[in-house]
Amino acid sequence: MSTPRRQASRSRSIERFHHLAIRMLRGLRAVDEAAGFAGPRASALSVLVFRGPQSLGELAAAEGVKPPTMSRLVKAMRDEGLVASEAFEPDQRQVRIAASAKGRDLMMKGRVRRLAALARLFAGATPAEMRSLAAVVSLLERSLARGG
Amino acid sequence: MSTPRRQASRSRSIERFHHLAIRMLRGLRAVDEAAGFAGPRASALSVLVFRGPQSLGELAAAEGVKPPTMSRLVKAMRDEGLVASEAFEPDQRQVRIAASAKGRDLMMKGRVRRLAALARLFAGATPAEMRSLAAVVSLLERSLARGG
DNA sequence: GTATTTAGTTAGCATTGCTAACTGTTAGCC
DNA sequence: GGCTAACAGTTAGCAATGCTAACTAAATAC
Numbered sequence: 001m002s003t004p005r006r007q008a009s010r011s012r013s014i015e016r017f018h019h020l021a022i023r024m025l026r027g028l029r030a031v032d033e034a035a036g037f038a039g040p041r042a043s044a045l046s047v048l049v050f051r052g053p054q055s056l057g058e059l060a061a062a063e064g065v066k067p068p069t070m071s072r073l074v075k076a077m078r079d080e081g082l083v084a085s086e087a088f089e090p091d092q093r094q095v096r097i098a099a100s101a102k103g104r105d106l107m108m109k110g111r112v113r114r115l116a117a118l119a120r121l122f123a124g125a126t127p128a129e130m131r132s133l134a135a136v137v138s139l140l141e142r143s144l145a146r147g148g
Numbered sequence: 149m150s151t152p153r154r155q156a157s158r159s160r161s162i163e164r165f166h167h168l169a170i171r172m173l174r175g176l177r178a179v180d181e182a183a184g185f186a187g188p189r190a191s192a193l194s195v196l197v198f199r200g201p202q203s204l205g206e207l208a209a210a211e212g213v214k215p216p217t218m219s220r221l222v223k224a225m226r227d228e229g230l231v232a233s234e235a236f237e238p239d240q241r242q243v244r245i246a247a248s249a250k251g252r253d254l255m256m257k258g259r260v261r262r263l264a265a266l267a268r269l270f271a272g273a274t275p276a277e278m279r280s281l282a283a284v285v286s287l288l289e290r291s292l293a294r295g296g
Numbered sequence: 297g298t299a300t301t302t303a304g305t306t307a308g309c310a311t312t313g314c315t316a317a318c319t320g321t322t323a324g325c326c
Numbered sequence: 327g328g329c330t331a332a333c334a335g336t337t338a339g340c341a342a343t344g345c346t347a348a349c350t351a352a353a354t355a356c
Contacts, residue, residue, distance in 0.1 A: 010273075013282045014266050018176075020288040021169045026212070027295070028166075040343065056304060064174070069344055071305060076342085093303040093352045118162050121291045125158075132283035134161045139277045140168040143269045147175070188312065204335065217313055219336060224311085241321045241334040301354070311344075318337075324330080 024121065031117045037110045040065075040073055045082060045099055045107045053098035055088065082106065172269065179265045185258045188213075188221055193230060193247055193255045201246035203236065230254065 032038035040063065047062045048054060054062070060070035074097055077083045082103035088094035099107065125133070180186035188211065195210045196202065202210070208218035222245055225231045230251035236242035247255065273281070 009282075010270070010278055011263070011267070013278060013285055014270050015263060016285045016289070017281060018262070018266055020285060020292060021173060023292050024288065025169060025173060027292070057302095064178075065343085066345065067304060068306080068346085073343080075305095091303085091353070095304070114166070115159070115163060118166055119159070121295060122158070122162050122287075124291060124294075125287055129283055129287045130158055130161060132280035133165060133287070134157075135277055135280035136284045137161055137164045137168060139270075139273055139281070140172065141164070143272060144168060144171050144175070146272075147269060205333095213312085214314065215335065216315085216337080221312080223336095239322070239334085243335070297356100299355080301352100303352080304350085306349075307347090309345080311342105313342080314340080316338090319335085320333105321335105322331100322333075324332090326327105326329090 027121075028114055028117055031113055032110060035110065035113055037106060041077060041082070042107065042110055044070070044073060045077070045103050046111070048083060048097060048099040049104050049107050053096050055094045056085075056097060057094075059097060077103070175269075176262055176265055179261055180258060183258060183261055185254060189225060189230070190255065190258055192218070192221060193225070193251050194259070196231060196245060196247040197252050197255050201244050203242045204233075204245060205242075207245060225251070 029038060032042060044059060044063055047059060051062070056070055056074060057067055059074070060067045063070065065073075074083060074085060074095075078085060081100055083097055084100050085095050085097045088096045122130075122133075177186060180190060192207060192211055195207060199210070204218055204222060205215055207222070208215045211218065213221075222231060222233060222243075226233060229248055231245055232248050233243050233245045236244045270278075270281075
């Protein structure tokens with residue numbers, strides 16, 4: 001059922017896919033950087049817009065950084081008017097962080113830019129290739145949900 | 149030929165794919181970091197191993213950083229015994245940088261770890277899904293070759 | 297009502313990116 | 327040959343982002 005030849009073919013595809021995913025995301029980061037809105041700021045802001053207001057700890061966990069790192073990042077974003085933060089009433093220790101209108105706007109524009117770049121990338125895909133893409137998406141969704 | 153419904157479906161798949169690619173690579177980076185070998189060092193070393201010895205400028209260009217950044221990175225890697233560098237005979241201005249045995253070894257081990265993590269991720273893929281993956285790989289290869 | 301735990305901040309360090317300014321080498325041009 | 331321009335790297339200094347350790351203030355436990 002699972003011949004050596006088939007295994008080797010799997011490895012090649014996976015390895016190639018790995019490499020291409022890196023290149024694709026690198027290209028997208030370049031798009032972000034050209035527009036001057038990349039990195040941790042863009043990422044944190046998109047969490048705030050899509051998941052709604054969060055405590056600092058939640059935001060840090062969502063972004064995979066430690067609280068001090070997020071604390072400084074939030075301070076910088078507040079100074080730039082991208083987010084607002086206020087004490088959380090029920091628990092005065094917590095800080096509630098929310099994207100501002102300016103932050104939301106910036107984030108949405110960045111998102112549009114990124115998606116446009118992606119659409120250009122996939123512009124030449126045939127219908128069959130799009131079906132393959134959908135199959136890979138559901139495979140990855142299943143796998144990543146399992147493993148993290 | 150290209151109905152609004154089909155367009156919307158394309159966008160959804162692409163967007164979902166984008167998100168999943170980010171998550172996949174984030175997970176892989178976590179694997180690297182757990183092993184204490186991640187980031188620019190790992191990346192530069194893999195260029196040196198796979199493309200062979202390079203000048204500092206070539207390496208900087210391959211990694212998409214400016215020469216001063218690569219200069220410092222090479223110095224750090226040399227201090228750790230991961231690379232060796234020597235003047236390039238035909239042009240004394242250039243520095244020839246090569247991975248050391250230790251560097252190659254470290255890189256190969258990291259690569260094995262990453263590929264093992266990827267193999268686990270794709271372990272549950274059906275043969276049909278693997279065919280879809282291969283189709284997506286060739287699509288991406290075509291697209292990225294075109295656009296960068 | 298004190299002690300512990302929890303949430304966030306501050307301080308200080310390492311890494312990685314940059315630009316500007318410098319050194320040394322090669323190439324171009326009379 | 328010798329001056330000049332271009333090129334390859336390095337050094338210095340700044341900004342952003344990651345960390346740990348140590349602190350403050352609030353909530354909870356007992």
